[in-house]
Amino acid sequence: EIVLTQSPTTIAASPGEKVTITCRASSSVSYMYWYQQKPGASPKPWIYDTSKLASGVPNRFSGSGSGTSYSLTINTMETEDAATYYCQQWSSTPLTFGSGTKLEIK
């Protein structure tokens, strides 16, 4: 099973600040996927195929990476971006998720 390790676990950022969340895979994966989840809500698809933004996702978000290291970046933090972000892979079964990074507003 491929284990996805996200860092940091929690991060606080001020509006306008640049934020980067990292997801490291225990073995190489072809693509990484990201979801945003706010309290009491279902996860929302956020980034797919490593770097493509899902419908409705602001272009201040970006995704990058390859092999075992991937990242989600917010160019300029906004209050609405406060949420938990999860990475996910399905290069090998079972499909696995990271344990999440909680992004808070400072």
Add this chain to the structure above:
Amino acid sequence: EVQLVESGGGLVQPGRSLKLSCAASGFTFSNYGMAWVRQTPTKGLEWVASISTGGGNTYYRDSVKGRFTISRDNAKNTQYLQMDSLRSEDTATYYCARLRGHWFAYWGQGTLVTVSS
């Protein structure tokens, strides 16, 4: 508008069974693979099972193999998760999700399953 609506969750005793349903609308159901994903505060998000468009191929995580059965009825635009021999560690919110390649493009609102005596 794509909608996935789960039902069937609730409180059940260990060793008993429960069947979840997911009613889909807003898209051609038979064209998409479907899945169940569960979430707990301690374990986070876990993929549970997936099913191909026609239902002929099913996939499960090891911890539910032999106990859970995923199925679908394309005529009713509905997928199911039959959960037998339930354990306390199956307690979670269960989400129905529509697959797009190797990721989940749409999620339902979730249904809570609590396994407890």
